[in-house]
Amino acid sequence: MDTVLGLSMTPTIVGWVLVDGHDADGTILDHDDFPVHTGGGMRAIDTAEKVAAAVFRAQDLAATLDRRVHVIGVTWSDDAAAEAALLLESLTGAGFDNVVPVRSAQAAENLARGLAAVIGYHKTVVCVIEGDSTTVVMVSVSGEKTRTAVKQVGGGADGLIHWLTTMFNRRSWHPRGVVVVGSDAELDSVSWQLEEALPVPVFAQNAAHLALARGAALASAQSTEFTDAHAIGSPPPSDPPQQLRSRPPSYAGALTALVAGALTFVTSVSLAVGLRVVPDKAARPVDRVAHSSSTSHVAQAPAAPPAQVVTPVVQAQPTVHAAPPPPHPSVTSPTAQPTAEPHSLPEPAPTGPPADLPAPLPPPPPPAGPPAEQPPPPPPNPHPLLTRVLEHIHGHHDPAPDEPAPGQVPPPNGATPPP
Numbered sequence: 001m002d003t004v005l006g007l008s009m010t011p012t013i014v015g016w017v018l019v020d021g022h023d024a025d026g027t028i029l030d031h032d033d034f035p036v037h038t039g040g041g042m043r044a045i046d047t048a049e050k051v052a053a054a055v056f057r058a059q060d061l062a063a064t065l066d067r068r069v070h071v072i073g074v075t076w077s078d079d080a081a082a083e084a085a086l087l088l089e090s091l092t093g094a095g096f097d098n099v100v101p102v103r104s105a106q107a108a109e110n111l112a113r114g115l116a117a118v119i120g121y122h123k124t125v126v127c128v129i130e131g132d133s134t135t136v137v138m139v140s141v142s143g144e145k146t147r148t149a150v151k152q153v154g155g156g157a158d159g160l161i162h163w164l165t166t167m168f169n170r171r172s173w174h175p176r177g178v179v180v181v182g183s184d185a186e187l188d189s190v191s192w193q194l195e196e197a198l199p200v201p202v203f204a205q206n207a208a209h210l211a212l213a214r215g216a217a218l219a220s221a222q223s224t225e226f227t228d229a230h231a232i233g234s235p236p237p238s239d240p241p242q243q244l245r246s247r248p249p250s251y252a253g254a255l256t257a258l259v260a261g262a263l264t265f266v267t268s269v270s271l272a273v274g275l276r277v278v279p280d281k282a283a284r285p286v287d288r289v290a291h292s293s294s295t296s297h298v299a300q301a302p303a304a305p306p307a308q309v310v311t312p313v314v315q316a317q318p319t320v321h322a323a324p325p326p327p328h329p330s331v332t333s334p335t336a337q338p339t340a341e342p343h344s345l346p347e348p349a350p351t352g353p354p355a356d357l358p359a360p361l362p363p364p365p366p367p368a369g370p371p372a373e374q375p376p377p378p379p380p381n382p383h384p385l386l387t388r389v390l391e392h393i394h395g396h397h398d399p400a401p402d403e404p405a406p407g408q409v410p411p412p413n414g415a416t417p418p419p
Contacts, residue, residue, distance in 0.1 A: 002070035003029060003062045005055065006217025008107075008209050009076035009084050011038045014051050015209035017217060018058050022070055024221040030061055031210055038080055048086035055091060073220025075102040075212055077130070100220040105135070107215030109148045112137040114218070116146070119203075121176035125164070128208060129182035129190065132156045136163070138175070157190045165197050179203045181211060 004024035007016040015033035020026030032054065036047045059069050072091070076084035084101075091099050108128065116124040116139040126137040134153045139146065153163045168174060177200055180191050184206050191204040205211070 001067045003065075003067045004217040004221050005058050005062075005069050005072045006107075006213040006215070006220065007051065007055065007072065007074045008212035008216055009036075009047075009051065009074070009080040009087070010209055011077065011079040012036065013209050014047070014054070015207070015213045016054055016058060017210060017213045018062060018069075019214070019217045020067070022221065024217040028214075029065060029067075030058070031213070033207075033209060036080075036083070038083055044082045044086055047080075047083040048090055051083070051087050052090045052094065055096070056094075069098070071098045071100055071220045072096060073100050073102045073107075073216035073218075073223075075104050075107045075216040075219075077104065100223050102216045102219040102223070104212060105150050106219045107212055108135060108137050109150065109215075110218040110222070111211060111215035112139045112148060113141075113146050115139075115179060116141055119177060119179075123173070123175040124177050124179065125175040126179045126181065127153075127160060127164075129157070129160065129180065129186045130208075132159075134160045136160075138173070140173075157186070157193070160190065161193055161197055164194065168198060175200060177201050177203065179205065181205050181208045183208070 001020070002022040004019045004021070005016060006019060006024070008014065012035060013033055014036050015031070017031040018029040020029050034050065034054070036050065037043050038047060055072065062069050074084065074088060074091075088099060088101060108126070112124070112126045115126060116122075122141045124139045126139065128135045128137075132154060134156075136151045136153055138149045138151070140148075153160055155162070164178065178194060178198060180187060180194060180202060181204075182190070187204045187206060191202055195202045
């Protein structure tokens, strides 16, 4: 299969696009750009070498895709004429016999036609801003016929706004939409003014160098077919000298239609034209999967904590033996604890004394025996009168008679646990 390589050169940047199809009417296989410094002399030679290296890389890329470069279209601005001449010479010397020079106006016209077809307007104006000069391409589509007219407008942004408003006031030829192509700084200042001044939607597109490269690819593919068709009879017309006179590269919204991927309404409304926005939609299902997995983990989490809540209770009573294997014995532990749990559950609540409470609870029955044996001291009280006198002296009327005392001894023991 064939591909077409389009290349554009400006004083500051070079861009190229590799278009699929013999007629350069397919998709963009790849594109790239890089800054350059013009000025003649060694700078021009260095720029030409960089661009030639980019052409070789594009050719290798096409070979990896099982395609060949059918034709190479090169266009440039007048400020980069020296670099373009050296590039054409170097490519020809390297064996490329399919290099076609394309004037910028011709590339702009081809791109403007494609842009009008993509937008769907029968009448479209494409404005390419380059410094103080603006190239205006007017496209009119009627049935299968497409007519174009190119005009050069000076005066920068103010001159362009004045010319467009005057065109609408004359009521002669009114476009359905206006496309502005230029740098980011130029678009920021001009597009909004045009939107307020014109009664039609205004589109803005940057990266004009890639748009011009696309136009060069389209124009070069058509030019080779034209020469091939006339090669049998008459020789092809030679207009290169006249083609180089149009200086401003009227990039004609090429990138907007087929290269960059999108046209943007200045009124914050987007009109998607390319494929650059598709990856954002593919990321949404990934988020949904992440949410579904998180919910599954949350459902399993609550099931685990209850098992852990029971295990600490088991560890509290069998302090030494049941502590290491709590997970499995947790099922058997509840059977052995039903008797002790009712007393242990309310007491571990005061997290402070849990260490003391479990120890006193088992001992209380044994120590309860010795205090009950303390009644023997009353036998040594053979003098109840002395005890009563002492109680009267100290003001104690507690009946410490013979046998009520053992019944009152447990209350002090019962009073000790509360603190």
